[in-house]
Amino acid sequence: MTFTPTIYKYRTWSIPFHRSVLLKNELFYASPSDLNDPFDLKITEDYRLIDTKRKREQYADNLINSTIEDLIKKGINPVLKRKQIIQLLESDAEKMQKEYDDTSSIWTNNRFGVISFSERWDSILMWSHYAENHRGFCIGYDKKKIQNSKFFATAGNVKYYDIYPSIDPLNNDIISTLKFKCHTKSKEWEYEQEFRTTQLWENADPTIEERIIKVPENFISEVILGMMITEKDKSEIMKITSERNIPTYIISQKPRTFILQKELIQ
Numbered sequence: 001m002t003f004t005p006t007i008y009k010y011r012t013w014s015i016p017f018h019r020s021v022l023l024k025n026e027l028f029y030a031s032p033s034d035l036n037d038p039f040d041l042k043i044t045e046d047y048r049l050i051d052t053k054r055k056r057e058q059y060a061d062n063l064i065n066s067t068i069e070d071l072i073k074k075g076i077n078p079v080l081k082r083k084q085i086i087q088l089l090e091s092d093a094e095k096m097q098k099e100y101d102d103t104s105s106i107w108t109n110n111r112f113g114v115i116s117f118s119e120r121w122d123s124i125l126m127w128s129h130y131a132e133n134h135r136g137f138c139i140g141y142d143k144k145k146i147q148n149s150k151f152f153a154t155a156g157n158v159k160y161y162d163i164y165p166s167i168d169p170l171n172n173d174i175i176s177t178l179k180f181k182c183h184t185k186s187k188e189w190e191y192e193q194e195f196r197t198t199q200l201w202e203n204a205d206p207t208i209e210e211r212i213i214k215v216p217e218n219f220i221s222e223v224i225l226g227m228m229i230t231e232k233d234k235s236e237i238m239k240i241t242s243e244r245n246i247p248t249y250i251i252s253q254k255p256r257t258f259i260l261q262k263e264l265i266q
């Protein structure tokens with residue numbers, strides 16, 4: 001795979017917070033509940049894979065061992081709880097799956113944040129969907145600086161799948177499982193070529209202020225203006241990029257094609 005040095009974020013100049021990306025170097029961690037993909041960060045462990053007596057016992061042991069202090073504080077007998085888990089897995093794994101999925105969804109929405117970028121600046125669809133029908137702008141970020149910074153819990157490309165993936169509940173590699181959940185989407189979204197960063201908060205419901213981060217000025221490597229941008233917005237953006245010495249481009253149509261091209265204007 002060819003390394004892409006720049007990743008992009010499509011924005012709308014008429015939205016005040018979108019301006020902050022350029023004016024204040026701010027980025028916003030969106031809750032999974034606000035993402036446009038209803039399946040995003042919703043891939044959970046597949047209880048159908050716990051299909052033997054040994055696996056059910058192993059899963060129950062892992063769960064009890066990881067929560068035993070909390071169980072004791074709540075006055076719950078760990079031995080009895082272990083037995084109940086095994087029985088439920090054996091008699092009604094679908095019920096346990098649904099309960100886990102519902103709980104996991106709430107937990108994820110309340111504690112995770114996602115910042116989405118793209119390795120593409122020339123997507124007609126993304127200019128339409130995320131940049132006010134080509135009237136907005138696109139900011140290019142230095143990919144290595146994003147990857148090597150300490151602002152994010154995970155940072156990397158999204159992988160796309162035709163088939164809904166299964167996660168083994170017995171997999172104890174929490175970090176790899178977490179990254180897989182955060183960076184996996186349906187093949188339907190592959191055209192976005194998404195690179196994303198995520199954050200996880202220990203406490204539920206981080207405030208808007210907590211979801212905003214400010215990155216160093218030198219993380220921004222270029223700004224691209226949409227082909228339908230107004231002269232007023234173009235002038236305002238170029239004034240800022242001129243003061244900050246940020247290379248600025250404008251989009252146009254490659255003649256007689258459905259291809260976007262960019263031209264350096266400042």
